[in-house]
Amino acid sequence: MRMLIRYKDGDRINHWIVAFLFLCAGLSGLAFFHPSFFFLTAIFGGGVWTRILHPFFGVFMFLGFVGLFFRFWRRNLWKDRDTEWMRRTPTLLKGDEEDMPAVGKNNAGQKIVFWAMGICLCLLLITGVMFWQPWFADGFPIVLRRIAVLIHAFSAAVLILIAIVHIYAAIWVKGSVHAMMRGTVSEAWARKHHLLWYREVTGNDRT
Amino acid sequence: MSSLQSLDIAKRSATTTQSPDARKHVTEVAKLIDVSSCIGCKACQVACMQWNDLRDDVGDNAGTYDNPRDLSAQSWTVMRYSEVEVVENKLEWLIRKDGCMHCEDPGCLKACPSPGAIVKYTNGIVDFISEHCIGCGNCVTGCPFDVPRISKADNKAYKCSLCSDRVGVGLEPACVKACPTGAIRFGAKEDMLDFGAERVADLKERGYEQAGVYDPSGVGGTHVVYVLQHADKPELYHGLPSNPSISPLVWLWKGAAKPLAVAAMIGAVLAGFFHYVKVGPIRTEGGTKDEV
Numbered sequence: 089m090r091m092l093i094r095y096k097d098g099d100r101i102n103h104w105i106v107a108f109l110f111l112c113a114g115l116s117g118l119a120f121f122h123p124s125f126f127f128l129t130a131i132f133g134g135g136v137w138t139r140i141l142h143p144f145f146g147v148f149m150f151l152g153f154v155g156l157f158f159r160f161w162r163r164n165l166w167k168d169r170d171t172e173w174m175r176r177t178p179t180l181l182k183g184d185e186e187d188m189p190a191v192g193k194n195n196a197g198q199k200i201v202f203w204a205m206g207i208c209l210c211l212l213l214i215t216g217v218m219f220w221q222p223w224f225a226d227g228f229p230i231v232l233r234r235i236a237v238l239i240h241a242f243s244a245a246v247l248i249l250i251a252i253v254h255i256y257a258a259i260w261v262k263g264s265v266h267a268m269m270r271g272t273v274s275e276a277w278a279r280k281h282h283l284l285w286y287r288e289v290t291g292n293d294r295t
Numbered sequence: 296m297s298s299l300q301s302l303d304i305a306k307r308s309a310t311t312t313q314s315p316d317a318r319k320h321v322t323e324v325a326k327l328i329d330v331s332s333c334i335g336c337k338a339c340q341v342a343c344m345q346w347n348d349l350r351d352d353v354g355d356n357a358g359t360y361d362n363p364r365d366l367s368a369q370s371w372t373v374m375r376y377s378e379v380e381v382v383e384n385k386l387e388w389l390i391r392k393d394g395c396m397h398c399e400d401p402g403c404l405k406a407c408p409s410p411g412a413i414v415k416y417t418n419g420i421v422d423f424i425s426e427h428c429i430g431c432g433n434c435v436t437g438c439p440f441d442v443p444r445i446s447k448a449d450n451k452a453y454k455c456s457l458c459s460d461r462v463g464v465g466l467e468p469a470c471v472k473a474c475p476t477g478a479i480r481f482g483a484k485e486d487m488l489d490f491g492a493e494r495v496a497d498l499k500e501r502g503y504e505q506a507g508v509y510d511p512s513g514v515g516g517t518h519v520v521y522v523l524q525h526a527d528k529p530e531l532y533h534g535l536p537s538n539p540s541i542s543p544l545v546w547l548w549k550g551a552a553k554p555l556a557v558a559a560m561i562g563a564v565l566a567g568f569f570h571y572v573k574v575g576p577i578r579t580e581g582g583t584k585d586e587v
Contacts, residue, residue, distance in 0.1 A: 089582075091583075119408075120431065121553060121556070122553050122556075122557050123310060123311050124311065124557065125557075126309060126409070129429075135427070139429045139431050181570070183575060219436065221430055221431055221432040221445060221450065222430070222445060222447065225435075230435065230441060233435075233436050234436055234545060234548070235544060237433070237436055237544075241548055241553070242556075245556035245560070248560055249559060249560060252560065252563040252564055253563065253567075256567035256571075259571070259576075260567075260570070260576055260577060262577065262578050263579055263582055263583070265585070274579065274581070276580065276582045276586070277582045277583075277586045280579050281579070
């Protein structure tokens with residue numbers, strides 16, 4: 089069976105660094121998000137350590153995503169066919185992929201995940217710095233900090249929801265996890281899910 | 296400041312269940328600060344330092360009597376001196392003892408993410424339990440009076456405890472004990488309001504038509520109340536807010552939005568799980584073993 093390279097070594101390593109930091113930043117952030125999650129501070133060595141570490145997880149996650157951004161931004165540019173693909177997602181969710189428009193390297197859902205995560209991370213970074221104790225918070229007026237914590241909490245919630253969708257999609261479409269772990273997919277997989285990309289990398293117009 | 300082993304906790308930060316509620320007969324206390332009787336001697340500041348064992352750095356002179364210039368982790372109360380002319384050419388020197396107001400509805404407690412780091416006792420005192428403080432600064436964000444300060448030395452939040460340790464054993468706060476003019480009094484809130492009303496009546500007789508007691512309802516009332524000569528313009532007193540309340544931003548941040556967001560996250564996970572149960576995975580015929 090011929091295999092195609094979908095993600096290069098650097099792509100995968102970069103992706104999993106971001107994923108791991110997302111887990112750390114997400115769990116440590118959730119600990120402060122709602123009292124029912126405060127027990128998560130135990131993972132990071134208690135409340136004070138969680139407060140100290142969370143911003144660093146966040147900043148490194150952002151930097152990691154900058155790497156992903158420059159690797160992936162071109163393939164995530166929105167095309168007309170993506171709008172059509174989005175319109176037909178209800179049938180896809182029924183498990184029927186046959187009627188979906190042909191997809192390039194990334195489908196519309198993947199593109200939305202990419203851009204939404206990027207926007208959320210920018211908001212999280214900017215607002216997070218504004219109430220980062222003990223270094224930067226004092227430099228901002230209290231009313232600005234109030235706005236910042238609100239936007240921070242909101243974008244974090246959106247980011248987590250997107251991540252849940254992202255992770256589920258990977259579990260749902262068999263072969264995705266392997267693609268991001270080992271980098272390869274079969275020709276059959278590429279034809280089925282990313283026909284335009286398949287044609288591009290194989291030069292084969294046969295479907 | 297310190298955790299009194301107590302059943303008398305009315306509110307506890309980041310806690311979604313009820314606090315111990317066995318005792319019902321605790322009197323609500325209040326400290327009354329009669330600005331019109333204050334001579335600005337700062338005995339209260341010194342007594343606060345002494346009792347709480349605080350020593351702030353020697354600051355610099357900013358051209359006013361305010362010293363130190365602001366509240367800090369080592370200065371839990373500060374005299375604020377305002378020179379104003381309410382009536383033209385009639386200078387008034389308004390001296391307000393600034394510090395925690397001990398709100399009935401404390402914004403710091405609402406904003407705090409660490410369970411039990413901020414408590415409100417049933418007697419009304421709002422206290423920071425420092426060993427539970429994680430140093431995030433949310434209390435600063437939540438406070439309508441800009442009172443809590445994060446220590447540069449240990450990254451914990453500090454503020455006036457209304458000498459909860461002294462009050463717990465039947466003593467009055469240190470500042471009250473030290474005040475030479477009786478401008479600071481302490482007792483049951485009801486008694487303090489009665490006394491305040493007497494002072495207000497007296498001030499009105501002396502020509503301060505707008506005298507009144509400052510016990511702002513926007514935060515449910517406070518357990519530190521002021522007698523002001525110009526209660527209609529509290530801003531004159533070094534920017535005392537005229538109608539303080541917990542910011543709507545803090546309400547939104549700590550109110551309904553969070554449970555909804557948590558519900559959405561859990562809902563998304565469950566929706567995914569049951570989608571998989573109902574629809575099943577998308578497999579690729581003729582693919583590798585990972586793909587089918």
